[in-house]
Amino acid sequence: MPKMFFCFSLAVLLLTLGLVLEVSSRGVPVVLQTNLENLPMEIEGYEGRADTFPQDIYDALPADLHVYRHYRSPEGSELNLYIGYYGTAKGGRTGHNPYACLPGAGWGIIENGTVEIYPSFYPQGVHVNYVVASKDGVNNVMLHWYQAAGTRVLATGLQQNIERFRGRILHNRNDGAYVQVNSLAPNEGISEVSGKITEFVRILMELLPDYWPSEG
16 A cells, blocks of 8 residues: 555656646747737727826736726716736736725725626636725725636636646646726615626626737
């Protein structure tokens, strides 16, 4: 039994070493085309308007691409979209953490959890993070998640790390994007705004694979 365990452990070690050597010999791909900036300006009846952040935000979040837009519906509802895309060369993930950034900007988190979204490419549903933060009597309602390989929706950093490892082994790329959709709401309007964001996110998720960046 000890001999069998030793042989198994040695085989696992050699296999792991082989995978590490194989991945390291491939080289790191670079972003050839970002594409995400070409997402439609009209989504589910909402008309988009591009915006920018102050330079210090870009300095703190050095993504390969930032997409920041405000989408307004005909009746005046506004949803804010942010996507930060990080190619394999930049590690595929952002340092942005809304659970730290919101309190840092004076927002108190009053509710957080996950909600289920049902995009067509994953009819069983995927979980994304749900946050409600409050400041000066106004509520900031937000859904956010990580996305990789176009259709891989990830709610946690652990899931993202697993996906990055899988992607690098199988496809020699571990790029990814942080995606956030939020809107402001009064106390009595949180549920209604949450519903609007959820439906917008479902459509957005279905669009993202068609505009996913190219690496090579």
